[in-house]
Amino acid sequence: MWRGWKYGGLLVLLFIITSCLNKDEAARYEVIFSKDTEIQASARPTNEKYTIGMVPKATENPYFNQVEDGAREAAMDLGVELIYEGSPVADTEQQIRVIRNLIARNVDMLAISANDSTRLLPVLMEAKRHDIRVITWDSDTAESGRELFIDMVDPETLGRHLMDALAEQMEEEGTFVILTATSTASNTNEWVKWITAQNREYYPQMTLLQTVATDDDPQKAYSAVMELLAQHPGLGGIIGTSAVVPPAAAKALIDSNVTGLHIAGLSTPNLMRSYLEAGTVQNITLWSPKKLGYLTVVLAKNLLDGAPPYHGQDIRNVGEIRVKGDTVIMGEPLDFTKENVDQYAF
Amino acid sequence: MLFRNRKRRFRDFRLSSKLIIVYVTLTVLPMSLLGVISFREYTKSIVEQIGEYMPKFLDQANNTIDQHIEKWSALPEQLFNSTDVVRILRKDSYQSRANLNTDSYVVNNYLSRNYLEGSNSEILGVFILSKNRLYAASRMEYTGMDDEDLRVPYGQDIDLRGKAKLLISSDFGLKFDNNEPYLLIMKQIDDVENRTSLGTIFIAVKMSFIDGIVHSFENNPNAEFWLIHSEGEMFYHSDRAKIGSYDPEIHHYPVKNGSFRKEQGGTTWIMSISESQAYDWMLVHSIPLKELTQRMELAQNVNNFIFVGFALVTLIISIVFALRVTKPLERLSRLMKEVGKGRFDVNPQIHTRDEVGILAKSFTSMVSTIQHLIDKNVQTEISQKEAELYALQSQIHPHFIYNTLETISMAVEEGEKETVVSMVALMGRMLRFSVSNKSRWVTLAEEIAHAHDYLTIQMFRFEDRLAFDISVEADEMLFTPKFILQPVVENAVKYGMEQRQRLNLNITITEEQGSSGRERRRIVFKIKDNGPGIEAERLQALNHRLLYAVSERKDSGFGLENVNARIQYMLGQGYGVRLESEYGSGTTVIIVIPALPEAGSP
Numbered sequence: 044m045w046r047g048w049k050y051g052g053l054l055v056l057l058f059i060i061t062s063c064l065n066k067d068e069a070a071r072y073e074v075i076f077s078k079d080t081e082i083q084a085s086a087r088p089t090n091e092k093y094t095i096g097m098v099p100k101a102t103e104n105p106y107f108n109q110v111e112d113g114a115r116e117a118a119m120d121l122g123v124e125l126i127y128e129g130s131p132v133a134d135t136e137q138q139i140r141v142i143r144n145l146i147a148r149n150v151d152m153l154a155i156s157a158n159d160s161t162r163l164l165p166v167l168m169e170a171k172r173h174d175i176r177v178i179t180w181d182s183d184t185a186e187s188g189r190e191l192f193i194d195m196v197d198p199e200t201l202g203r204h205l206m207d208a209l210a211e212q213m214e215e216e217g218t219f220v221i222l223t224a225t226s227t228a229s230n231t232n233e234w235v236k237w238i239t240a241q242n243r244e245y246y247p248q249m250t251l252l253q254t255v256a257t258d259d260d261p262q263k264a265y266s267a268v269m270e271l272l273a274q275h276p277g278l279g280g281i282i283g284t285s286a287v288v289p290p291a292a293a294k295a296l297i298d299s300n301v302t303g304l305h306i307a308g309l310s311t312p313n314l315m316r317s318y319l320e321a322g323t324v325q326n327i328t329l330w331s332p333k334k335l336g337y338l339t340v341v342l343a344k345n346l347l348d349g350a351p352p353y354h355g356q357d358i359r360n361v362g363e364i365r366v367k368g369d370t371v372i373m374g375e376p377l378d379f380t381k382e383n384v385d386q387y388a389f
Numbered sequence: 390m391l392f393r394n395r396k397r398r399f400r401d402f403r404l405s406s407k408l409i410i411v412y413v414t415l416t417v418l419p420m421s422l423l424g425v426i427s428f429r430e431y432t433k434s435i436v437e438q439i440g441e442y443m444p445k446f447l448d449q450a451n452n453t454i455d456q457h458i459e460k461w462s463a464l465p466e467q468l469f470n471s472t473d474v475v476r477i478l479r480k481d482s483y484q485s486r487a488n489l490n491t492d493s494y495v496v497n498n499y500l501s502r503n504y505l506e507g508s509n510s511e512i513l514g515v516f517i518l519s520k521n522r523l524y525a526a527s528r529m530e531y532t533g534m535d536d537e538d539l540r541v542p543y544g545q546d547i548d549l550r551g552k553a554k555l556l557i558s559s560d561f562g563l564k565f566d567n568n569e570p571y572l573l574i575m576k577q578i579d580d581v582e583n584r585t586s587l588g589t590i591f592i593a594v595k596m597s598f599i600d601g602i603v604h605s606f607e608n609n610p611n612a613e614f615w616l617i618h619s620e621g622e623m624f625y626h627s628d629r630a631k632i633g634s635y636d637p638e639i640h641h642y643p644v645k646n647g648s649f650r651k652e653q654g655g656t657t658w659i660m661s662i663s664e665s666q667a668y669d670w671m672l673v674h675s676i677p678l679k680e681l682t683q684r685m686e687l688a689q690n691v692n693n694f695i696f697v698g699f700a701l702v703t704l705i706i707s708i709v710f711a712l713r714v715t716k717p718l719e720r721l722s723r724l725m726k727e728v729g730k731g732r733f734d735v736n737p738q739i740h741t742r743d744e745v746g747i748l749a750k751s752f753t754s755m756v757s758t759i760q761h762l763i764d765k766n767v768q769t770e771i772s773q774k775e776a777e778l779y780a781l782q783s784q785i786h787p788h789f790i791y792n793t794l795e796t797i798s799m800a801v802e803e804g805e806k807e808t809v810v811s812m813v814a815l816m817g818r819m820l821r822f823s824v825s826n827k828s829r830w831v832t833l834a835e836e837i838a839h840a841h842d843y844l845t846i847q848m849f850r851f852e853d854r855l856a857f858d859i860s861v862e863a864d865e866m867l868f869t870p871k872f873i874l875q876p877v878v879e880n881a882v883k884y885g886m887e888q889r890q891r892l893n894l895n896i897t898i899t900e901e902q903g904s905s906g907r908e909r910r911r912i913v914f915k916i917k918d919n920g921p922g923i924e925a926e927r928l929q930a931l932n933h934r935l936l937y938a939v940s941e942r943k944d945s946g947f948g949l950e951n952v953n954a955r956i957q958y959m960l961g962q963g964y965g966v967r968l969e970s971e972y973g974s975g976t977t978v979i980i981v982i983p984a985l986p987e988a989g990s991p
Contacts, residue, residue, distance in 0.1 A: 070638065070641070072651050073643075074650075075436055075437060075441075075649055075650055076437070076444060076647045077647035078444060078647050079647060113584060330582075331584070334582060360579055386583075388583045
């Protein structure tokens with residue numbers, strides 16, 4: 044009888060032994076669940092270096108030189124080839140030639156600050172035919188000519204602000220003139236529109252006498268101011284919507300010993316520092332042109348990578364951007380005064 | 390080899406052992422297997438569940454951690470909301486110490502107000518290192534952040550390209566009062582307008598912020614969490630002592646997003662890992678499997694208990710059953726041995742109707758049949774011996790010899806020489822028939838010749854008083870038992886001579902068909918006398934005795950009975966002697982035997 048028990052006991056023992064055999068000293072791992080995915084090769088191979096052709100309105104303009112600095116910084120950060128070329132002064136014909144030249148060099152994207160919103164269209168169409176994508180910055184063309192416009196500030200905000208800045212200095216009465224870049228550049232025209240709108244709405248005592256184009260040429264601006272001073276002896280203020288205008292105007296005031304005339308407008312701190320400190324000019328407005336250059340190259344690269352900008356996007360080294368339709372707005376305008384001008388190095 | 394050996398031996402096991410083993414293999418083993426399998430399956434399903442949802446929780450936790458860090462990483466941008474702070478940070482040089490101290494006061498004040506107060510309770514301190522100046526706001530006393538011995542691993546003007554860099558307590562010289570572990574978020578302050586760097590901001594965050602996040606979905610105290618850098622450095626661990634040490638197993642982890650089972654030294658852990666989307670680290674969760682199956686182990690113990698109890702009860706039942714089956718078999722085998730020794734009056738006392746009962750019944754009936762057969766054989770043997778004895782008795786009576794010799798003597802005196810010669814010859818033939826071969830069987834011819842010799846001698850003695858005739862209508866070469874005709878004839882002569890002056894004997898031997906068609910042919914001897922006959926009552930009694938008294942062992946001295954008994958013993962109940970008589974006119978003795986073509990019983 045007990046041999047039977049022994050037999051059964053042996054079976055049980057065997058069972059226990061086999062279930063204990065698994066114990067091992069080295070740790071063993073057994074995957075239960077995995078979400079690991081192979082890193083997909085969908086990301087576009089970046090060995091191909093993009094070439095971005097960036098065209099300013101004029102190259103002999105400190106503002107556009109700052110833009111170039113920013114653009115070059117971004118090109119280095121992002122590893123793209125940047126060709127920054129333009130005509131020395133704002134000239135549509137020359138700009139068209141520059142663009143043609145860039146088309147011939149087969150760039151991947153053109154980023155243009157347009158001197159003329161309509162006359163550039165044919166050459167931009169030509170670029171499109173060569174499979175070159177086009178965006179504009181600083182100054183827009185007609186919508187059909189480009190896929191995106193990068194605006195520094197909201198033109199309404201800026202236009203109204205410039206009017207306010209001058210009105211404050213002139214105590215809301217007197218006559219003034221506006222000196223713009225070119226009569227065909229869309230951005231300045233837009234600003235002028237909002238300047239006059241603000242004028243009409245809030246400052247009935249103030250009268251806009253004349254709007255003069257300066258083609259972003261410091262020399263031309265200087266002579267234009269001189270002319271206007273001669274033309275309008277009681278002139279109370281000047282608004283310059285080209286970065287070359289306020290310094291030229293300030294110089295003209297000093298040179299012609301005119302006092303009691305107020306200057307507002309757009310220019311860089313570097314150009315205006317001495318006039319601000321001397322008190323010739325009290326307030327000047329702009330944005331960081333470097334930042335604009337940087338942003339333009341970043342967005343151009345993103346577009347080439349197939350990532351269009353979106354509202355509220357936080358661009359590294361730039362900040363948050365706004366998007367309205369096909370227009371990107373970089374940020375808010377900066378005001379430079381005697382007190383803070385030293386903080387800015389452009 | 391061993392197993393085969395065992396297998397062979399299994400065949401030789403006792404039936405009860407076999408039954409128990411079979412029971413164990415059929416019930417206990419499957420039941421325990423079932424139990425083990427169900428436990429394993431349950432564990433597996435728990436493991437799979439945990440393994441699937443834990444990485445999701447970890448992803449969420451990772452996201453939450455990322456969001457927190459994102460939030461803190463965005464804090465430096467706030468600096469630009471304060472024109473004062475931006476102005477001070479942009480300042481390159483100072484005219485006087487007072488000027489510098491005033492500016493430091495402004496910035497420190499700003500940091501304290503904006504970063505330490507309000508909702509940022511997890512922030513331990515904020516430090517700004519800018520142009521060799523240090524601005525600081527801290528919740529606690531700290532050391533190691535003085536501008537003299539500041540140990541920033543990458544120097545002060547590192548280019549972080551706008552991305553926040555994370556450092557942990559052990560990487561950095563900064564120490565808080567109670568050694569509170571922290572996560573240091575280091576970020577370059579970029580002046581986007583001027584495109585320059587204004588310095589670096591360091592935000593120290595209590596590491597315990599992660600506790601809150603992970604404990605929201607796991608509060609088992611035995612579960613562990615840690616964050617490891619891709620090189621294995623643990624910069625967060627739910628066990629504070631392990632912060633800063635290295636996880637040696639990091640390269641063995643089979644997945645980076647998911648879960649796996651780790652077994653070591655007999656313990657199993659379920660580990661889950663989730664890789665941070667934004668940073669180069671992984672959040673790991675580890676819990677011993679035992680913790681997960683704890684609740685179920687109680688149920689398992691109850692199960693085991695029930696199982697053991699059940700197994701015991703059924704085992705006992707099976708043992709009882711096995712014994713109940715084998716006990717009667719053992720008793721039967723014992724009884725068989727007794728029967729072998731000659732005891733036939735055995736009774737197994739098994740009344741069940743199952744196979745064992747049937748076996749017992751068959752056994753009983755077999756034993757009784759054997760007993761019956763033995764009895765019958767003994768009886769037959771005895772009867773045959775008796776028959777032989779009777780046959781010896783039936784041989785020539787000395788009285789007959791005496792009478793014959795006297796007759797011969799008278800014949801000698803009378804000078805009847807021929808008669809003497811004839812009688813002596815007949816006498817000799819009769820004696821030779823009696824003593825000749827031992828066989829109990831003779832041919833009809835010989836038997837008839839013997840009876841004829843006897844009658845011839847008697848005729849010499851009684852002369853005219855006796856007459857006989859014998860007619861044979863049968864094959865004389867058929868066989869018959871010896872001494873059946875002559876004793877009957879002698880009997881007839883004896884009684885006939887006493888009653889009648891003259892006796893006529895009429896002997897016929899015929900071969901007849903059996904009474905029914907299927908019965909074999911038989912030989913009928915009829916010995917008819919003209920004696921006084923027998924009264925009907927007595928005839929009936931005699932015939933009754935002849936028919937039923939065979940088994941009564943007694944020597945009746947009645948010759949017919951002797952013959953009848955022998956015929957019945959030798960040839961069966963269907964044959965024998967019977968009487969027919971009509972009182973006053975004679976008696977016929979009828980002997981019936983089967984027609985035997987060979988010697989021996991049919």
